[in-house]
Amino acid sequence: MRRTWWKRILAAVTLVGVLIAAMFITVPERKELTVLESALRDVVAPVQTGLTFVSEEAFSRIRSVFTLGRSAETDELRQRIRNLEGELVSLEEFRLENERLRALLVYRDGQDQSRLLLARVVGRDPGNWFSTIRVNCGSEDGVRQDMVVVLPSGLVGRVLAVAEQTSDVLLITDARSGVGTLVQDTRLPGVVKGSLDRSGRLRMSYLTREEDVEPNQAVVTSGLGGVFPKGIPVGRVVSVSNDPSGLTRSAEVIPMVDFDHLEEVFIILSH
Template sequence: MSNRVRKDKDAGSKAWIMVFVTISLFCIIFFAARGRFQAPVSSQAVSLVLSPFQQAVSWVSNEFRFVTSNIWEIATLHEQNKMLRSEVEQLRAINVQANEAMSENERLRAMVGYKQSAHQFDTVAARVIGRESDTWSSMIVIDRGTGSGIQNDMPVVTPAGLVGRVVEAGLNSSKVQLILDPRSSVGTIVQRAESRVTGIVRGDVSNPTMPQMVNIPKNADVVEGDVIVTSGFGGIFPKGIVVGLVSSLQNDAGGLLKIGVLETAVDFQKLEDVMVITASREAPPEPIQPPPQTPGTETDPKAQAEGQKK
């Protein structure tokens, strides 16, 4: 019985000794890792025992610093990347705005130059704000109306040439019928001095982007490349406004007349700004006088009465 009690006491003592040694080693390692414990120089055994633990703690500490440093760098790079993307988007927006402002400045400068050169016209600048969906290629809407002095049948132009005429003037907006509309009719003439052949320009349903010059005599002096301008007849379009170039010539269905297919001076697909001619100080063309008639064949009642008097 006594031997068993003694063995139990010895086992308990050994257990407490192991606990004490373990705690002591833990404290030594802890303070050594924090730099708060310094073993005596002569204690080589302690240094030998602590060395593996110090290396392990140092490795763990270095790995922890490496990982935390990488995490910090990744987080910093992520924030910098977000800032750079935001700056790139802002620069792109600024670049788009700058290009748009430059394009608008070029268009307005051309319009100002035209207004200064065409001093015989009073014009009002307008912007295209829409197109009618059912007549996409033949009708546009501008942001000027009667409040700006716009009225029906006023010509609409750009520095490049003729656009059309106002067909419905509202208070703050107006509808403009383009020369591409098959319902339009523009009196024109060949600009070339050797020709001066007249005709009518109207839209073509089968080719909406290229109107036709019709009523051209078959033997008339009209060739490809001729410049076609307004003739001034009709009282709506002033004389001399460029309409387009003759792209090709073809015979009409009857074979007695020719048709000139025109490449318009205005690019209607890029039409953004226009000018409405509100007044013209240009003298209208003189009316065409009929040739003198042979006595006895007069068709004019006045001429017949004068012949009878004589």
């Protein structure tokens, strides 16, 4: 009995399938449907809609069952990757800082350590990058106005203003700065100032015409003026030109210090 019932259901489903197939096959060939085909389409349409809905719903549920665990696992793995990438960036920053500080300590060990105060750059004007910097040492650390600021590579500038815990440093690349200097090879004196175009280059002025100045010659502080100690590297000559007066010459100088990447500096507490 039960077997006969299943046979009837199977036959009905087969018949409906054949009718639907016949209907779709005949649609492209004729523009008009027969009365029987039209009636069958109207009868079958709700059944077809129901079957489509049931199949889509079943597929959606099956897909959610198989992807639920994987999706959660994938999200967790992605978060772990982001965390690891952040840790790698932090470790690389520590490594670079360690290298910079090690080089600074090597330089300090070769100097009078009581004279050098290590300071971190904590502020800079983006609109006037080569003018001043702010460091995290002030009067509480023994810093005073006009103290000299240096790096192992050369002269940075001098202290312009002092607060209790911070100080502003006037860079030698600022046009307001003036440093008594010498061409190291010839001992030819001059004055180095920052460029008005804020390019980060220096201009060495008041060079006499009697002595030659060549590109790549080193420029050091002369010690004149009482602010900057003698012999601190300042830069190297790039080019030389005659001044409008015709009496003196000027040299364009590239600083020894990389002013684009100042992070730590030394303040000379006395000299």
